[in-house]
């Protein structure tokens with residue numbers, strides 16, 4: 001049996017922010033891989049999505065190609081600058097003449113930026129605070145999310161409801177993608193599949209949100225008096241356990257969906273009809 005007398009003791013100087021070790025870390029594994037992957041993927045997404053938002057073309061495949069596919073970055077297209085056919089019937093911002101993607105950007109972006117998982121990921125990856133478990137903080141001081149601007153992260157629960165509105169809209173887009181105007185009326189193409197998978201992933205990501213789980217199971221003393229909320233909580237809890245994976249999958253796929261629509265709209269590829 002190991003006792004304090006014969007145990008090997010590794011001296012650690014306590015000193016950095018949050019009382020961590022004064023050495024970078026005692027970990028011997030490749031702890032830096034996780035923050036490196038986070039920085040790489042998030043940077044690639046930000047660069048691609050910024051370009052896609054401002055390029056302001058090739059975001060809609062319409063009747064000329066017998067399809068009805070719209071990029072999720074541009075939906076709902078409600079500006080005066082939307083290309084003809086891209087859901088322009090309910091245009092509300094006639095005065096908007098720059099890229100329509102800027103109108104819809106705030107909701108999904110705010111939801112992702114304030115997501116509890118992404119916060120952990122980008123605090124670790126970009127801010128090194130800390131880079132990983134049991135690794136020294138990159139900064140001498142730690143103030144958490146108690147002050148401006150990070151205290152604004154608390155609005156995440158409200159962005160959850162905004163995200164649900166976007167999910168409904170993108171689900172309608174996925175249903176509309178079954179339309180094949182001028183080519184049989186209804187069908188199923190690779191583009192339809194891409195928009196459907198995108199909508200499903202976005203729903204799974206949103207419903208696995210911690211705010212959604214709290215909405216169902218939080219603020220009550222006894223589940224027995226709220227059987228419906230309890231059932232919902234039981235449904236969402238396992239989904240919540242996969243929130244990280246769903247966050248990445250939906251992020252990458254939303255960019256892929258835009259990319260696919262863009263390839264078809266620009267004529268680089270044709271959208272194969274499956275049936």
Ligand code: FES
Nearest residue numbers: 115116117209210
């Ligand atoms: S915690 Fe990630 S979306 Fe709500």
